[in-house]
Amino acid sequence: MIKVSNLTIRYPEVVAVDNVSIQLKEGIIYGLVGPNGAGKSSFIKALVGLIAEYDGDIYFDEFSRSKDRHIIKSLFGYAPEDPDLYPYLTGKEYLHMIADIRQVDANSQIKALQSDFGLDNVFDDLINRYSHGMRQKISFAAALIGEPKNLILDEALNGFDPISQYNSKNILLTLARNGHTILLSSHVLELVENWCQEIIILNEGKLLAEYTLEQIEDIKARTGKDFSEHFVSLVQRPSEGL
Amino acid sequence: MNAILKYHVRQLFNYWHHLKFRIRAEIIILFIIFYSFFTDKLVFYFNQILDYQDTSLTGLSTIVLHLLMLIVILSTPFIYFNLFPRQKGLTNLSLYPLKKSEALTTLMIYFVKYQIIIILIATPVFTALMLSTGPLMLLYILFLLCSSLFLSGLMVLILASKYLSRSRIFYQYFLFFFLYFVSFAIVYWTTYLFFYYTILVIFCGWIVLLRYWNARWQSWDHVLNRYRPVVQKSTQNMSKLTYFQFPSAIPKTVRPLFIKEILSHIRNKNYMRLKIISLFIYLIIMILVDIFYHEYFTTAISLLTILLIWEHYSHQFNEKYVMKETRFFIKVLPIKFYQYSLSKFFSEFLYIALILFVVLILTLIHGIALFKILNILGIITIFSLFVLYIITLIRIIFYDNPRVAGYAYHFLIIFTVVMSFSFYLVGPIVTLFIIIYLHFISNRQFAR
Ligand SMILES: Nc1ncnc2c1ncn2[C@@H]1O[C@H](COP(=O)(O)OP(=O)(O)OP(=O)(O)O)[C@@H](O)[C@H]1O
Ligand SMILES: [Mg+2]
Numbered sequence: 294m295i296k297v298s299n300l301t302i303r304y305p306e307v308v309a310v311d312n313v314s315i316q317l318k319e320g321i322i323y324g325l326v327g328p329n330g331a332g333k334s335s336f337i338k339a340l341v342g343l344i345a346e347y348d349g350d351i352y353f354d355e356f357s358r359s360k361d362r363h364i365i366k367s368l369f370g371y372a373p374e375d376p377d378l379y380p381y382l383t384g385k386e387y388l389h390m391i392a393d394i395r396q397v398d399a400n401s402q403i404k405a406l407q408s409d410f411g412l413d414n415v416f417d418d419l420i421n422r423y424s425h426g427m428r429q430k431i432s433f434a435a436a437l438i439g440e441p442k443n444l445i446l447d448e449a450l451n452g453f454d455p456i457s458q459y460n461s462k463n464i465l466l467t468l469a470r471n472g473h474t475i476l477l478s479s480h481v482l483e484l485v486e487n488w489c490q491e492i493i494i495l496n497e498g499k500l501l502a503e504y505t506l507e508q509i510e511d512i513k514a515r516t517g518k519d520f521s522e523h524f525v526s527l528v529q530r531p532s533e534g535l
Numbered sequence: 536m537n538a539i540l541k542y543h544v545r546q547l548f549n550y551w552h553h554l555k556f557r558i559r560a561e562i563i564i565l566f567i568i569f570y571s572f573f574t575d576k577l578v579f580y581f582n583q584i585l586d587y588q589d590t591s592l593t594g595l596s597t598i599v600l601h602l603l604m605l606i607v608i609l610s611t612p613f614i615y616f617n618l619f620p621r622q623k624g625l626t627n628l629s630l631y632p633l634k635k636s637e638a639l640t641t642l643m644i645y646f647v648k649y650q651i652i653i654i655l656i657a658t659p660v661f662t663a664l665m666l667s668t669g670p671l672m673l674l675y676i677l678f679l680l681c682s683s684l685f686l687s688g689l690m691v692l693i694l695a696s697k698y699l700s701r702s703r704i705f706y707q708y709f710l711f712f713f714l715y716f717v718s719f720a721i722v723y724w725t726t727y728l729f730f731y732y733t734i735l736v737i738f739c740g741w742i743v744l745l746r747y748w749n750a751r752w753q754s755w756d757h758v759l760n761r762y763r764p765v766v767q768k769s770t771q772n773m774s775k776l777t778y779f780q781f782p783s784a785i786p787k788t789v790r791p792l793f794i795k796e797i798l799s800h801i802r803n804k805n806y807m808r809l810k811i812i813s814l815f816i817y818l819i820i821m822i823l824v825d826i827f828y829h830e831y832f833t834t835a836i837s838l839l840t841i842l843l844i845w846e847h848y849s850h851q852f853n854e855k856y857v858m859k860e861t862r863f864f865i866k867v868l869p870i871k872f873y874q875y876s877l878s879k880f881f882s883e884f885l886y887i888a889l890i891l892f893v894v895l896i897l898t899l900i901h902g903i904a905l906f907k908i909l910n911i912l913g914i915i916t917i918f919s920l921f922v923l924y925i926i927t928l929i930r931i932i933f934y935d936n937p938r939v940a941g942y943a944y945h946f947l948i949i950f951t952v953v954m955s956f957s958f959y960l961v962g963p964i965v966t967l968f969i970i971i972y973l974h975f976i977s978n979r980q981f982a983r
Contacts, residue, residue: 341630345760363753366632377623381550382542393538394631419553 294319295340295443295474300349302335302498309335310347311498317443317476322469324485325478327495328528333478334374336495337447340476341371353443367395370441372449374478376432380421384412384431387420388438397439406434409460410453426452433461440468444475450484462488482521496528539633539640569950570659576953577663585667603657607650614649617855620762629756638755639748652942764855785881792870792878799858800882806856810847810886814893817843821897832901837911840894844887844919845948851926852941860934865980872978876927883926887919922948928970931977947973 295317302310309332317323325333338344340351342362351358353365378387385403392399407416410430415423420431429452436444450461465475465488479485485492492509494501504512512523551559619625628641647654665673785793800806817839824835850856864870891912898908925947933940951970954962 343626343630343760343763345757363632366630371630377627379542379546379624379627381546381553383549386542386545386549390538390542391631393541394628394633394637396634419549421553 294352294354295476296350296352297340298350300336300339300347300351302332302339302344302347304335308498310339310495312349313495313498313500314349315493315500315503317474319472319474320469321491322465322475322477322489324489324492325476325495326480326482326485326492326524327501330497331495332498333495334447335498337371337445337476337478340445341369342366368441369443369445370436370438371445372429372433372436372447374448376428378420378428378431381419383417383419384423384427385416387431388434391435391438395439395441399438402438402440403434406437409464410434410457424452426454429453430457437464440473442473444468444473444477446475446477448478448480450477450479451481458484482524486520494524494527501527537636537640539628539637539644543644565946569946570662572953573659574662574666577659578666581663581667603653603660606653610650610653611646614646615758616762618649619645620759620764621854622759625756626759626763629759633755635748635752638752642755652945655942786877788871789874789877789881792874793881796878796882803856806850809850809856813843813847814890818893825897825901833903833907833911836894836897837914840890840915841918844890844915844922847886848883848922848926849941849944851930852937852944854937857937859937860930862935865931865934870981872931872981875931875981876924879927879930880923883923887916887923890919891915921951925951925970928973928977931980932973934980 297316298314300310300313301308311332313336325336327333335344339347340358342358342365353368356364356368358365382390385407388399388403388406392403407413410433412427412430415427420428423431429449433446433449436446436449444465450458453461465477469475469490477485477489486506486509490506492504494503509520509523513519516523518526554562622645625641625645633641820839821836824839825832828835894912894915895908898911903911925944929940929944929947933943951966954966956962
């Protein structure tokens with residue numbers, strides 16, 4: 294469980310996240326959507342501890358981000374939007390490094406991920422040579438190593454091919470069923486609608502709306518618009534929200 | 536084995552193997568030339584000092600070692616505050632629950648990584664010291680390593696205390712190493728058993744460190760988040776100059792690139808500040824020299840200006856000041872070597888012209904014969920043209936790796952300057968060939 298209260302993040306010239314409070318419960322996949330610059334990545338970076346200066350509180354279970362930073366590190370896996378991997382390790386070495394650091398025996402998990410993501414041919418190549426999609430796969434796989442209780446994915450699935458996407462969805466669904474908390478930001482509304490049980494909409498740093506799937510169905514039935522049309526009108530005219 | 540150490544060694548190993556055989560051979564040969572050449576020269580100087588100037592062996596070693604240590608000490612805060620927060624590998628690791636030993640290894644690895652240039656310079660110095668003073672030197676080297684590790688460890692610990700501001704940290708850091716040196720000096724002066732006591736001091740130091748480390752290691756990554764640079768928007772309204780306002784004196788094919796260079800310099804506050812500050816410091820030093828060492832003025836002004844230009848342009852390889860070129864820029868756009876180099880040349884020559892002007896004024900005030908002034912200006916101009924040329928070559932060759940480019944730049948400058956005055960004609964000829972070769976390689980980098 295992740296609890297965020299009154300989170301505000303300021304950069305020198307903009308307020309990237311503006312007084313956001315939200316609770317992410319166990320066993321649910323959350324989708325985080327919003328236009329470019331809405332503050333999604335900033336929000337996520339504060340969660341994982343890459344942004345140190347913010348107002349408000351962040352709790353992972355009962356651990357506070359400001360006091361128990363070290364404990365929290367073993368509670369989440371994070372895949373960033375622009376993964377920076379070590380170019381002169383192979384994909385396999387990188388995943389094993391993460392497993393060693395997390396002190397888990399992940400041999401079988403790494404093998405499974407390798408076949409799920411179709412990495413067989415490149416697993417022993419240097420990351421240097423990987424395509425963008427392959428890097429994202431490795432970064433996503435690294436976040437999954439040791440099955441941490443919370444998964445935080447920032448546009449992590451963008452470059453995936455259909456097979457890997459299908460497999461990732463199954464992995465995430467299984468994890469959610471086992472009580473993990475998953476937060477997934479994406480620009481692909483369809484993906485979010487298909488994968489997530491709850492959808493969080495951010496705009497200009499503010500929390501615009503938080504929908505469950507039933508509410509979305511309800512909106513569709515009521516207005517006759519699909520979700521993306523609703524999203525557009527919501528972002529352009531915020532007063533139409535719930 | 537410690538996972539961090541294991542995979543970082545692995546990474547180095549992979550890197551070496553991924554290089555082409557030709558490049559590996561080149562690196563080894565260059566290293567051997569560099570290493571043997573400098574060792575040879577240094578042995579000669581050290582022997583000279585030992586023979587003629589009545590310096591004791593311990594005295595000489597202590598001076599050299601402390602000089603190196605001073606470099607380590609002075610560079611450490613800079614590394615921690617400016618380089619560490621930009622290091623993506625470190626940021627990545629900071630997200631994982633590292634063990635105590637792993638956190639320490641991580642910091643040490645990245646610390647050494649940034650000192651690599653010092654280590655590279657130090658190895659021939661050590662070898663030379665060893666050759667001219669005997670194997671006792673090994674102990675001194677050990678001492679140096681322990682001391683610098685000690686000092687960097689100190690920094691880690693001070694930084695790990697979360698609630699300190701940058702100035703407090705600075706203050707604490709320098710206070711600590713001041714105390715360390717004072718205790719060290721007391722031990723050194725009160726006993727002639729220099730060695731054993733020093734080791735004792737270091738040993739005690741380590742125990743203190745260990746205690747602190749135990750209490751604070753969990754916040755090792757604090758500095759990364761605190762000092763990670765944010766991009767200031769205000770750079771946009773920094774300059775009213777826009778793309779369309781440039782006079783068209785410069786050849787048409789070079790113009791767009793020239794404007795790109797100029798705008799990215801003018802709009803980068805850090806870069807402008809650097810230029811102004813270094814010129815300012817240079818002026819102060821020159822005025823001081825003129826007041827206190829009046830008779831050395833002529834030598835000093837040539838040497839210092841050359842040093843200024845060398846040092847100043849090394850910042851071309853720091854991404855805080857000059858961004859690296861994208862792959863797209865070099866490989867995809869139809870740019871030719873002469874366009875790129877001329878644009879760099881025109882945009883940078885403004886600053887050099889300013890320096891030349893300052894030199895002219897200073898020498899006129901000092902009152903040197905016109906002939907000598909022209910001589911000095913000529914030397915400086917030739918050197919700066921040479922530096923600009925080298926920069927262009929190196930920046931093109933290592934366009935995607937500024938740090939390596941920086942090392943290559945320093946290496947080449949030292950190498951050419953030293954070689955040009957060595958081995959009679961062979962040195963300059965070898966240098967010339969190397970530069971022609973580099974010219975050839977950099978020419979080939981561009982899309983054609
Ligand atoms: N390092 C930074 N320095 C200054 N401002 C920043 C920085 N990073 C982000 N911002 C600003 O913060 C705001 C939110 O950015 P953020 O990256 O969180 O958006 P996002 O929702 O992730 O966008 P995208 O969908 O494009 O990834 C933007 O206005 C951006 O300009
Ligand atoms: Mg983002």
